[in-house]
Amino acid sequence: MTSPSSVGLPGAGKTVALFATCANDVMFPDTPKAVVGLLERLGCTVVFPEEQTCCGQVFTNTGYYPEALPSVKTYVKAFADYEYIVGPSGSCVGAVRHQHAMLAEEAGDHRLAGQAAEVASRTFDISEFLVNVLGVTDVGAYFPHRVTYHPTCHSVRVAKVGDAPLQLLRAVRGLQLIELEFAEQCCGFGGTFSLKNPDVSRAMVNDKARHVMETGAEYLVTGDNLCALNISGVIHRNRGGVKPIHLAEILAHTEGGDGK
Secondary structure, three states: OOHHHHOOOOOOEEEEEOOOOOOHHHOOOHHHHHHHHHHHOOOOOEOOOOOOOOOOOOHHHOHHHHHHHHHHHHHHHHHOOOOOOEEOHHHHHHHHHHHHHHHHHHOOHHHHHHHHHHOOEEEEEEEEEEHHHOOOOOOOOOOOEEEEEEOOHHHHOOOOOOHHHHHHHHEOOEEEEOOOOOOOOOOOOOHHHHOHHHHHHHHHHHHHHHHHHHHHEEEEEEHHHHHHHHHHHHHHOOOOOOOOEHHHHHHHHOHHHHOO
């Protein structure tokens, strides 16, 4: 139902189920709060299905397919009734799209595979939902700072959000966007990749952190908080002074408000 106050807004009449993701729920609660504030400001009605849990990506990427399957069943059950499911993580959205149906097929559960694929088709990263579904790039944000953007590899290569984050950042008033050298080079986190290949991972994140610090930006913005955590750890140890922030938290920020 469209509320009188949302008439004319791009999200009017749209109910969005928030896929908070477990990492954001536990470690970065300001990010899903920012998503809610942003979507409501654009006229959407936001709901939070409490049955949701982890997308299961860590199990899947490690080869524990049977152990990941309960996450698929939980996701399908939690979000089956919603037309739009939106999360602040290209990595987790990518896992839902490209791993859930595969896991069900591997288990021989073709009915679940079909359900998982259908629910996944309604699952969006926050940036692509704003640009491709609501059709907005200027969300009325104000953030008077120098930022550089790291397009995380799962956002680019798995979820394929394209340049939606950059379109949104370029429309933020007061924001100075500084190009990041070798932007699409992975930070080396990759979930279990950093545990299985620590030396390679360490070399990759050192390169990434150096490029970020060389921009002279005040903030490093990403669409995945765990990648930002990985990079900012190196920056902090080097006293680099660049602070991590999620894209949604910038977009939620308005002049005179904190966006939450």
